[in-house]
Amino acid sequence: MESLNAQIVSSPTFFADAMLGRLARWLRMLGYDTAYEKVISDEALTARVLTEHRWLLTRDGYLAQRKVLRNRHTLIVSDHLQDQLRQLRSELHLELDLGDRTASRCAECNVLLRPIPHAEAAHAVPAYVASQHGTFAHCPRCERIYWPGTHCIYMRALLQELGVS
Numbered sequence: 001m002e003s004l005n006a007q008i009v010s011s012p013t014f015f016a017d018a019m020l021g022r023l024a025r026w027l028r029m030l031g032y033d034t035a036y037e038k039v040i041s042d043e044a045l046t047a048r049v050l051t052e053h054r055w056l057l058t059r060d061g062y063l064a065q066r067k068v069l070r071n072r073h074t075l076i077v078s079d080h081l082q083d084q085l086r087q088l089r090s091e092l093h094l095e096l097d098l099g100d101r102t103a104s105r106c107a108e109c110n111v112l113l114r115p116i117p118h119a120e121a122a123h124a125v126p127a128y129v130a131s132q133h134g135t136f137a138h139c140p141r142c143e144r145i146y147w148p149g150t151h152c153i154y155m156r157a158l159l160q161e162l163g164v165s
């Protein structure tokens with residue numbers, strides 16, 4: 001368990017079960033590669049965890065008891081996002097510091113964001129956003145554009161409450 005935990009901390013990739021959609025979005029914005037399927041059978045989920053070498057985050061005690069998932073999961077104890085993040089920080093020593101960065105992965109697609117020039121972003125975002133921000137990134141899959149905007153401010157406030165930012 002210890003060595004696996006150490007491994008997961010050095011290069012953590014996760015699979016969040018269907019009950020952890022909000023946590024998955026947060027982990028992605030914090031930069032962690034986090035697979036998530038809203039609808040997936042236990043069999044398919046287990047297969048992906050094993051073949052993609054992901055660390056399972058689950059609220060499902062029965063799933064967690066599966067032999068093949070032993071030492072490959074964290075059983076999340078709370079329904080509340082803050083408690084869930086606290087648990088990951090204390091058990092996996094997960095770094096939850098966003099710093100001055102904007103999100104680094106798309107919250108929806110789990111794809112790494114690419115920086116785009118201001119001029120390019122300015123066509124796609126509201127004028128006041130374009131005038132307020134110099135740094136933009138976009139998701140190559142869904143084309144969403146990210147900037148250090150309201151969701152980041154909200155994230156920082158929450159992370160500050162956790163005492164991690």
Ligand SMILES: [Zn+2]
Pocket residue numbers: 106107108109110111139140141142143144
């Ligand atoms: Zn996307």
